[in-house]
Amino acid sequence: MPSPRYWREIPARYRLEGGRCPKCGKVVYPIRKVCPECRTEGLETIALSRRGRVVTSTVIHVSPTEFLMEAPYPMVIVETPEGARLMVQVADSDPDEVKPGMEVALEFRCIQREGHSGILCYGHKAVPIR
Amino acid sequence: MREVAIVGVGMTPFGELWELSLRDLFVDAALAALRDAKADHLDAIYVGNMSGGQFVGQEHVGPLMADHLGMRGVPSTRVESACASGGAALRAAFFEVASGASDLVLASGVEKMNDGADVTRVLATAADQESEVYHGVTFPGLYALIARAHMAAHGTTLEDLAAVSVKNHAHGALNPKAQFRQKVTAEQVMASSMVADPLRLLHCSPVSDGAAAVLLCPLSRAKEFTQRPIRIRGTGMASSSMALADRKDPAYLDAVNLAANRAYEMAKLGPKDINVAEVHDCFAIAELCALEALCFTERGRAGEATRAGETSLGGRLPINTSGGLKSKGHPVGATGVAQAIEIVEQLRGEAGERQVKDAAVGLAQNMGGSGASSVVHIFERV
Numbered sequence: 001m002p003s004p005r006y007w008r009e010i011p012a013r014y015r016l017e018g019g020r021c022p023k024c025g026k027v028v029y030p031i032r033k034v035c036p037e038c039r040t041e042g043l044e045t046i047a048l049s050r051r052g053r054v055v056t057s058t059v060i061h062v063s064p065t066e067f068l069m070e071a072p073y074p075m076v077i078v079e080t081p082e083g084a085r086l087m088v089q090v091a092d093s094d095p096d097e098v099k100p101g102m103e104v105a106l107e108f109r110c111i112q113r114e115g116h117s118g119i120l121c122y123g124h125k126a127v128p129i130r
Numbered sequence: 131m132r133e134v135a136i137v138g139v140g141m142t143p144f145g146e147l148w149e150l151s152l153r154d155l156f157v158d159a160a161l162a163a164l165r166d167a168k169a170d171h172l173d174a175i176y177v178g179n180m181s182g183g184q185f186v187g188q189e190h191v192g193p194l195m196a197d198h199l200g201m202r203g204v205p206s207t208r209v210e211s212a213c214a215s216g217g218a219a220l221r222a223a224f225f226e227v228a229s230g231a232s233d234l235v236l237a238s239g240v241e242k243m244n245d246g247a248d249v250t251r252v253l254a255t256a257a258d259q260e261s262e263v264y265h266g267v268t269f270p271g272l273y274a275l276i277a278r279a280h281m282a283a284h285g286t287t288l289e290d291l292a293a294v295s296v297k298n299h300a301h302g303a304l305n306p307k308a309q310f311r312q313k314v315t316a317e318q319v320m321a322s323s324m325v326a327d328p329l330r331l332l333h334c335s336p337v338s339d340g341a342a343a344v345l346l347c348p349l350s351r352a353k354e355f356t357q358r359p360i361r362i363r364g365t366g367m368a369s370s371s372m373a374l375a376d377r378k379d380p381a382y383l384d385a386v387n388l389a390a391n392r393a394y395e396m397a398k399l400g401p402k403d404i405n406v407a408e409v410h411d412c413f414a415i416a417e418l419c420a421l422e423a424l425c426f427t428e429r430g431r432a433g434e435a436t437r438a439g440e441t442s443l444g445g446r447l448p449i450n451t452s453g454g455l456k457s458k459g460h461p462v463g464a465t466g467v468a469q470a471i472e473i474v475e476q477l478r479g480e481a482g483e484r485q486v487k488d489a490a491v492g493l494a495q496n497m498g499g500s501g502a503s504s505v506v507h508i509f510e511r512v
Contacts (some may be wrong), residue, residue, distance in 0.1 A: 009260060028376070031263060036371065056282070056380050058274035059327040060266065064251055068268040072324075075267050077375045079276060085375040089261050095327075097497045111265060123265065 013123040019043030029084035052078035074098040131228040137355035138167030138345035144459030145309040147339040152242040159341035165357040165478040173232035175206035176218030178239030179463040184252040197352035212256035213302030216466025217496030217505030238343035241461035256499040260371040272500040273413035274326035279381040290433025292319040294414035302453020304483040333414040342467035365510035366392030383501040386423035393506040401425040408469035410497035411454040466496035477511040
């Protein structure tokens, strides 16, 4: 992902910021301009809890080139207590234990290296709570 | 709006067609459709194409195709909705004829996937780049997330998923245009290499080259071109959230249901009136979800229905008699138009060994991304 574009994603990726609709209360991640439920504009920025519950999961065996070294790796959709849902990888886990309903923490991690120079790109990954 | 008929069809075989380029594929399919209707001119062309830009570095596909078809001067537009591009092109052509703006319109789709591109990466551009692909998800990965959600909610099993592949390969073995013309067993499916758990290689549609084209005209003029016109009774399209995480129920394809309801309403028909259907089985789980969203089975019962043979040739409602995307192949931009061709051949009674007896009404359901777009068409023998 080219650097200027990556830079715009920092609030969502580094600070795990989402948005809340001031009218209907819908929580989205990342923030967007218009509420997908009621079309209200001007969502409020909120910080999401760094934990959640797995909604559904998979283990990626055939990966994109950037993630070859990590494969096989679990990926999940996590729902935070605020009701935001996000897609993340799961780190520090046995892939077989990652199943719907599992409680996870969201930790700040390196996600990928960009381009030939290998610029480090960060975000969040889920880690099982034991 | 005017009634619209399909009066000509043409398609290339699907597969790894190394000797044919993007433009060659289109021209072969388009010429076949024109010949089928004995038509010598066109008022407009729509070309469904997901990603000529990324697969072969070619954008501006509309005029390129008109030029190579010998139709310079004819308006020609590329239509894109990821893997639903073909269905979206058919819908655009339908409205151009229905509106009265044009009489003879070619709806086509083409994709050249085997020309050295990183296919997994190109296909992933149909998912949300910022919130999904950045984190390392692939297309099989997205459908695997759907599969596990479906298994958790409805008790769908690995055997149910395998049954979809077994059935579609058995159908595809009868289709001379199919990429894979061999049967597979459930054991082979469940022993094939893991792609994204629980989806294995034989749950996934292949990487394919191919093109398909259909010729549309007002129903009132159809007999000038063919003795067996097929009327388009309904068209429906819908969108859903781009990111799978934003679906209320990741195991339910709500855009497919919305598109289907719109098509049923326009056709004044319901799921019980359909005799044969092509659904978008890019992955085995997608066929099960589509059957439920199209209301062909109750929610959560599609796996059971498939294993019971209800959707096989000879069953209650044969699904994907062409072999589906799984066995026939999935050149993404061409798929939606090729689905329509299978239904036209069934309704004309020209499907050979795959013929569904007395088929009078058929449906085709095409889908983009992880279900963020879907197009449904309903066809009827005239």
